[in-house]
Amino acid sequence: MTDSAGHLSIRNLSVAFGSQTVLKNVSLDVPDRKITVIIGPSGCGKTTLLRALNRLLDSEDSARIEGTVLVDGEDIYDPKTEITHIRKKMGLLSQKPQVLPMSVFDNIAYGPRIHGLRDKKRLREIVERELRAAGLWEEVKDRLGEPASRLSVGQQQRLCLARGLAVGPEIILGDEPTSALDPQSSRIVEQRLSVLKADYTVVVVTHILRQARRIADYLAFLYLGELVEHGPAAEIFADPRDPRTRAYLTGEIS
Numbered sequence: 001m002t003d004s005a006g007h008l009s010i011r012n013l014s015v016a017f018g019s020q021t022v023l024k025n026v027s028l029d030v031p032d033r034k035i036t037v038i039i040g041p042s043g044c045g046k047t048t049l050l051r052a053l054n055r056l057l058d059s060e061d062s063a064r065i066e067g068t069v070l071v072d073g074e075d076i077y078d079p080k081t082e083i084t085h086i087r088k089k090m091g092l093l094s095q096k097p098q099v100l101p102m103s104v105f106d107n108i109a110y111g112p113r114i115h116g117l118r119d120k121k122r123l124r125e126i127v128e129r130e131l132r133a134a135g136l137w138e139e140v141k142d143r144l145g146e147p148a149s150r151l152s153v154g155q156q157q158r159l160c161l162a163r164g165l166a167v168g169p170e171i172i173l174g175d176e177p178t179s180a181l182d183p184q185s186s187r188i189v190e191q192r193l194s195v196l197k198a199d200y201t202v203v204v205v206t207h208i209l210r211q212a213r214r215i216a217d218y219l220a221f222l223y224l225g226e227l228v229e230h231g232p233a234a235e236i237f238a239d240p241r242d243p244r245t246r247a248y249l250t251g252e253i254s
Contacts, residue, residue, distance in 0.1 A: 007032045007072065007201055008029075008032075008053070008069075008070070008203070009029050009030070009068075009069070009070040010026055010027055010028045010029075010049075010067070010068070011027050011067055012025050012027055012066070012068065013025070013026040013027070013049070013052060013067035013068070013069060014026070014066045014067055015045070015048050015049075015057065015064070016063070016064045017063055017064075018062045021225060022045045022225050023045045023048055023049055023052070023225050024226050025067070026045075026067070026226075026227045028220060030201060030218075031201075031217070032201050033197055033198060033199070033201060034197055034201070034202070034217035034218050035194065035197050035204060035215050035216055035217050035218070036201075036202065036203045036218040036219070037203075037206060037216035037218070038050065038203065038206075039206065039207070039212050039220070039221055039222070039248070040222035040248065041223065044222040044224060044225065047176075047205055049222065050173055050175050050203065050205050053069060053076075053171075053173060053203065054076070054086060054087050054090040054092065055076055055077070055083055055086060055087070056092075058083070065077060071089055071090075072089075072170075074086075088115075088167055088169065089169050089170045089171060090169050090170070090171045090172075090173055091161070091165055091167070091169040091171070091172045091173065091200075092173045092174075093157065093164065093172070093173065093174040093177035093189075095175055095177070095179045096179075097153060097156035097157040097180070099148035099149060099156050099159055099160065100148065101148075101149070102147070102148065103144065103145050103146060103148065104140050104143055104145070104148050104151070105127055105144040105145060107148045107163050108126065108127040108130055108162050108166050109123045109126070109127055109166070110166075111163060111164075111167035112126055112167065114167075126166050127166070128141075130162040130163075130166045131159075131162050133161075133162065133165055133192070133195075133196065134158040134161040134162035134165065134192055135188055135191070135192045136155060136158045136159060136162060139155060140155065140159075153181060153182075154181050154182060154185025154188065154189075155185075157178075157181060157189060158188065158189065158192065161189070165196075169200070171200060171201045171202075171203065172193070172196060172201070173203050173204075174193070174203070174205065177189055177193075177204065179207075190211065190214060190215050194215055204216075209249065212233070216233035217232070217233055218231070218232060218233055219231065219236045221236070221240075221242075221245045223244050223248065223253075228244050229241055229244075229245045236249075
């Protein structure tokens, strides 16, 4: 991974569903090895933007997408681009953890096996490494053969994080990744993301301003489908340039 801005770049991205335009000409260079947090009122396009970054909108028949999303300089919407190759570069944390109906170990090993890894020793090393990265190893090291569904919801979310890391992504996407978690589990996930940004580009959607203040290095504010303002989080929280950003941060609009 490079240290330069533009590892993940969005250029004039617009998304519409039927006659409804959800995103309007969004352009953003996502800084590397930092946590970029996308904020804005419900319905402003936050999740649509996140889903557009790894082509999860492809399954929406009515979706029309214009513009460019560059990952390592490659346009993911170029017809020649192979989708699996792009998605391998991105780990996704959904709002609710979606563990696979198999053991804790096999959840983590699933991705590497799909990509052809069969060496048992190497798989064990990957499982332990990524469970440690997700802050879960000590809690489950004696339960690797148990069904993942027996873990608590907070543990399941961290298991999903570890599963995503196991395929060697460059980017971690989080769609309100703590919204289904209790406060303690939420803090653990936040802490893990803050550690992981040393090695990954992290993009998180949240509706919780307190969370954005805790974890954001870079902030992007969406309003009615437009990217109103973006920049270093400390600067925007301290002195937003756009009155709409100020109104949202002070609770005047929600």
